[in-house]
Amino acid sequence: xxxxLLLFFLVVCALAAISIKDLLSCTIxxxxxxxxxxxxxxxxxxxxxxxTEASVGxxxxxxxxxxxLSRTKRxxxxxxxxxxxxxxxxxxxxxxxxxxxxxxxxTMDMPDFGxxxxxxxxxxxxxxxxxxxxxxxxxxMVSAVLAGYRGYDTLGETTVIFTAGIAVIxxxxxxxxx
Amino acid sequence: xxxxxxxxxxxxxxxxxxQLFALYVVAHGDLSPGGGFQGGVIFGASVILxxxxxxxxxxRKRISEKMSDIxxxxxxxxxxxxxxxxLFAGGAFLEYNALAIWSDHPExxxxxxxHLGIYGIEIGVGITVAAVMITIFFETAGHYDD
Numbered sequence: 001x002x003x004x005l006l007l008f009f010l011v012v013c014a015l016a017a018i019s020i021k022d023l024l025s026c027t028i029x030x031x032x033x034x035x036x037x038x039x040x041x042x043x044x045x046x047x048x049x050x051x052t053e054a055s056v057g058x059x060x061x062x063x064x065x066x067x068x069l070s071r072t073k074r075x076x077x078x079x080x081x082x083x084x085x086x087x088x089x090x091x092x093x094x095x096x097x098x099x100x101x102x103x104x105x106x107t108m109d110m111p112d113f114g115x116x117x118x119x120x121x122x123x124x125x126x127x128x129x130x131x132x133x134x135x136x137x138x139x140x141m142v143s144a145v146l147a148g149y150r151g152y153d154t155l156g157e158t159t160v161i162f163t164a165g166i167a168v169i170x171x172x173x174x175x176x177x178x
Numbered sequence: 179x180x181x182x183x184x185x186x187x188x189x190x191x192x193x194x195x196x197q198l199f200a201l202y203v204v205a206h207g208d209l210s211p212g213g214g215f216q217g218g219v220i221f222g223a224s225v226i227l228x229x230x231x232x233x234x235x236x237x238r239k240r241i242s243e244k245m246s247d248i249x250x251x252x253x254x255x256x257x258x259x260x261x262x263x264x265l266f267a268g269g270a271f272l273e274y275n276a277l278a279i280w281s282d283h284p285e286x287x288x289x290x291x292x293h294l295g296i297y298g299i300e301i302g303v304g305i306t307v308a309a310v311m312i313t314i315f316f317e318t319a320g321h322y323d324d
Contacts, residue, residue, distance in 0.1 A: 047211040051203075055219045060311060063226055067319035136274075137293040138208045146213065147296040151272035155257055157215075158303050162254045165310035169247065172317040 003043060009036045023074055027065045034058040044113075048142040124149075182231075189231040196224040204304045208293070214300035218253075218307030225308070226315050238316070246309050246316070253306025260298045272299075 013033035017026050034057030041050035111118035128149065132141050136148030146154050200221035207213030229237035261272040269276020274295030278287035 048213070048216075051211045051216050052219075055216050055223070059223055060219050063223070064311075064314055064318065067315050070319050135292070136296065137289040138296060140208050140210065140213075142211070143207045143213050143296065143300075147207075147299055148274070148292070151261070151299065154299065154303065155254075155261065155272070158254055158257055158306050161310050162250060162306055165250045165306075165313045168314050168317050173243075 003040075006036055006040050006043070010040070021075055023069055023072075024066065027062055027069065030065070031058045031062040034061070048140075186231050189227050193224050193228055196227070197221060200224065200304075200308075204300055205297075207300050208296065214303030215307055217300075218304035219311060221304065221308040222311030222315075225312050229315065229319075234316070234319070241312060243316075246313050249305055249309035250313060251306075253302040253304070253309065256302030256305065257299045260295055260302070264295070 010033060013029050013036060017029040017033060020026050020029065034053055038050045038054040038058065041047075041053055115121070128141060128145055132144040132148075133139060136144040138144035138148060200217045202217075203212035203220060204214055204217030207217070225237065225241060228240065260274075264273050264276045265271055267276040267279050272295075274292040275288045277291035277295055281287035281290055283290065
């Protein structure tokens with residue numbers, strides 16, 4: 001029941017974020033979307049992901065988008081001529097519906113949530129659960145995987161963030177005039 | 179927002195606790211949810227809150243351009259440095275157990291080494307993430323100078 005309610009909130013937030021013209025309100029709607037999404041992650045017992053979603057999605061990205069908004073105009077440009085039945089829009093709508101149908105059809109083959117025979121549970125997960133503490137001395141299994149078993153990936157992620165910071169510095173920093 | 183006394187007072191009271199929570203999240207990543215990334219984001223958010231409440235020049239006084247630039251690369255350096263240390267200790271890159279050769283307690287050595295190695299890289303991730311968040315905010319919102 002609560003899952004359906006959360007899904008409803010998500011759809012409402014997403015539709016609002018698309019349809020509102022005021023970009024500041026859009027940013028706030030996206031923050032609300034992320035917050036609901038964090039609750040969904042909690043429902044799925046993915047606490048670490050929920051934590052990240054709440055701090056990054058609902059907190060940080062909203063702030064950064066507002067900071068970026070301070071460099072542009074607040075309203076969306078264009079969109080004056082509004083006709084409901086445009087040929088192009090109908091075509092786009094059909095493509096979206098077909099893609100959505102294919103994706104939903106694709107989920108039919110997926111194993112049930114929490115199925116013990118699911119491929120995700122049968123390969124490396126067993127080793128993480130049984131030997132994670134022994135091999136990495138981390139009681140939080142997510143940390144054990146992120147920092148221990150998948151140390152390379154985390155190094156790569158950190159490098160990506162580092163690169164993003166460098167790119168922002170190179171592109172946006174005003175050079176001192178000599 | 180510099181002139182709002184409520185915002186300034188509230189953020190002056192809250193920021194120490196937010197930063198303490200960020201450090202807690204980094205330090206307790208091995209027991210509870212969280213870790214370097216989330217802690218770094220929270221720490222960065224606390225600095226951004228400070229800048230929003232007290233203005234850009236005041237924030238730049240606390241964390242100068244040079245300092246945030248240096249911190250950005252320090253985190254990655256710590257991470258990769260621990261990996262290279264593992265190489266010198268005779269293991270594979272980022273194989274923390276190899277660090278055990280420098281330990282005094284042979285029976286727990288591997289556990290301690292692995293624990294400390296993971297702590298180290300979490301701290302590295304946290305430093306980089308916090309510094310990058312602060313940098314992005316400063317650079318994108320910078321042209322207001324408000």
